[in-house]
């Protein structure tokens with residue numbers, strides 16, 4: 001049996017005044033899939049996500065979200081969406097449980113006490129139910145925010161840069177939780193700038209200047225970029241980086257700690273440049289390396305800027 005599509009949209013376009021902010025974007029997301037949206041600041045990720053779930057009406061395009069028409073049935077879609085924005089707010093002098101009860105009342109949910117109890121349990125907040133929200137660390141605050149937006153049992157969860165400013169352990173816990181929700185059948189759309197978050201998504205889409213440049217699993221996106229990458233290490237990496245910038249076959253030079261990643265789409269030209277430039281530099285070690293997602297995104301961003309300017 002094939003998994004049904006939670007999202008199936010074609011040519012979504014949004015203009016603000018003269019500017020086309022999202023330009024004919026087509027996306028399919030399966031039910032229970034975690035889809036990450038990446039791209040430079042202001043590239044249209046949030047606008048795309050908001051159109052996908054009925055929060056914003058597209059100027060062009062068509063399609064369905066949760067089996068409902070994104071143009072004609074946006075109100076019905078919205079009711080089945082949980083949206084965790086970057087800036088979530090609580091009453092700091094209310095406990096976790098009181099905050100959730102308050103949210104349940106605002107949204108006029110039925111079975112309020114039961115929903116609050118179930119959500120506390122589901123997100124591992126039950127032991128802390130009496131703790132004041134104002135005294136929580138960043139990671140627990142974020143978990144409370146997640147609890148607040150899944151209490152009405154949405155089928156689609158939108159996370160806008162969910163772990164900005166949260167420490168690595170809390171980020172990992174948060175992502176474990178997101179995977180549990182997805183395994184229960186919730187579809188999740190995430191916008192992020194973090195490579196480690198991207199790598200936790202089932203699929204990713206890269207958007208720049210309103211255009212969808214690539215999408216797929218991390219491995220597919222890396223393979224589709226067709227990059228050859230070499231890792232250089234040894235003395236004088238700074239000087240070597242300056243020599244290699246813009247040389248034939250070199251599309252990008254990026255330091256990763258003490259190692260220099262040098263990448264290009266023309267593998268033979270890149271190898272020839274490295275042979276001639278690095279030859280004669282004593283102590284420099286070169287090895288072929290797998291391109292990282294970050295290498296690919298930096299390249300895509302550079303290419304998009306060239307096309308845009």
Ligand SMILES: Nc1ncnc2c1ncn2[C@@H]1O[C@H](COP(=O)(O)OP(=O)(O)OP(=O)(O)O)[C@@H](O)[C@H]1O
Nearest residue numbers: 016017021039040041042043044045046047048191
């Ligand atoms: N309601 C609006 N009216 C006018 N312009 C808008 C509106 N909403 C967004 N924009 C503009 O559209 C562009 C895309 O914004 P969007 O928030 O979708 O980008 P983003 O990729 O999510 O960015 P970031 O990574 O910075 O959050 C930006 O230039 C933004 O200023």
